[in-house]
Amino acid sequence: MYVNTKDILEKASKEYYAVPAFNINNMEFFHAILEGALEKRAPLIVETSEGAIKYAGNGDIFKGARFFVEMVRLFADSVDIPVALHLDHGKHFEYIIAAIKAGYSSVMIDASEEPFEENLRKTKEIVKIAHAAGVSVEAELGQLAGVEDNVVAAENVLVDPEQAKIFVEETGVDFLAPAIGTSHGAFKFKGEAKLDFERLKKVKELTKVPLVLHGASSVLPEYVRIAEEYGADLSGAKGVPEEDLKKCVELGINKVNTDTDLRIAFIAGLRKYLKENPKEFDPRHYLGAGKKFVKEVVMNRLEFLGCAGKA
Ligand SMILES: O=C(COP(=O)(O)O)N(O)CCCCO
Ligand code: NA
Numbered sequence: 262m263y264v265n266t267k268d269i270l271e272k273a274s275k276e277y278y279a280v281p282a283f284n285i286n287n288m289e290f291f292h293a294i295l296e297g298a299l300e301k302r303a304p305l306i307v308e309t310s311e312g313a314i315k316y317a318g319n320g321d322i323f324k325g326a327r328f329f330v331e332m333v334r335l336f337a338d339s340v341d342i343p344v345a346l347h348l349d350h351g352k353h354f355e356y357i358i359a360a361i362k363a364g365y366s367s368v369m370i371d372a373s374e375e376p377f378e379e380n381l382r383k384t385k386e387i388v389k390i391a392h393a394a395g396v397s398v399e400a401e402l403g404q405l406a407g408v409e410d411n412v413v414a415a416e417n418v419l420v421d422p423e424q425a426k427i428f429v430e431e432t433g434v435d436f437l438a439p440a441i442g443t444s445h446g447a448f449k450f451k452g453e454a455k456l457d458f459e460r461l462k463k464v465k466e467l468t469k470v471p472l473v474l475h476g477a478s479s480v481l482p483e484y485v486r487i488a489e490e491y492g493a494d495l496s497g498a499k500g501v502p503e504e505d506l507k508k509c510v511e512l513g514i515n516k517v518n519t520d521t522d523l524r525i526a527f528i529a530g531l532r533k534y535l536k537e538n539p540k541e542f543d544p545r546h547y548l549g550a551g552k553k554f555v556k557e558v559v560m561n562r563l564e565f566l567g568c569a570g571k572a
């Protein structure tokens with residue numbers, strides 16, 4: 262059934278497990294993710310960036326938002342696991358309003374690059390509109406470094422836990438993404454992965470809302486290896502170590518944004534299939550090979566984060 266993201270996250274927050282939020286840009290990734298969540302009997306959050314909406318609408322924002330709502334609801338309404346659709350990194354008012362109008366479960370207002378007061382003002386405004394429409398809201402405090410899909414930030418600016426308390430109280434935001442040292446994409450850390458667990462612990466104690474980890478992909482070595490074996494160049498790729506991810510969940514992270522791990526899995530399956538099947542040109546077959554690896558990663562992540570069987 263199609264639900265509000267907040268319902269999924271409140272339950273996760275109470276029971277200290279996490280739910281991955283998988284990014285989708287097309288039908289194939291969504292099918293792979295949904296199959297994985299059904300097999301694992303897990304709650305499902307799929308999310309789209311503004312770029313994904315523009316892509317699916319072939320340049321038209323509202324068509325793109327409608328496309329994802331129609332596709333996700335079509336399947337969600339016929340399965341017995343909870344499914345939510347979230348707007349990821351909503352930076353522009355027209356995308357956020359299009360998502361609310363189209364029927365998204367929740368929206369992120371990402372004004373994390375603005376000064377605190379401006380982030381607070383914008384978030385308050387979106388919370389008022391979204392809540393009036395029964396839509397839940399995510400916001401971000403602090404900044405992630407890294408570039409992905411036009412989500413660019415200069416460098417890591419870690420969240421201030423005291424500011425997070427004020428921010429949540431003043432805005433009424435439903436769930437918060439505290440920047441604790443991760444970044445988007447496949448090249449997250451120069452040296453060792455370094456997340457600020459102390460800061461995360463304080464944010465959870467002071468805000469008591471479900472928390473979101475951005476830039477949470479692990480860049481799984483087995484899929485990097487296959488992708489590279491069949492011609493990909495992913496040298497220097499490094500993600501969040503799984504033990505660090507586990508620690509984040511123990512400290513109160515409940516939504517784990519996962520895009521890069523699915524992208525690497527898909528390209529690994531696709532490259533392998535194309536190399537091994539030179540005569541093949543049916544898109545359902547070669548895209549199906551990418552889907553297969555995506556589904557594997559989805560199922561492992563659902564188990565790992567503790568939400569398998571929680572639907
Ligand atoms: O935090 C994330 C995912 O991060 P990762 O790149 O670690 O999968 N997202 O918000 C999705 C990616 C941003 C736009 O594509
Ligand atoms: Na988000």
Ligand SMILES: [Zn+2]
Nearest residue numbers: 445475476518
């Ligand atoms: Zn993100």
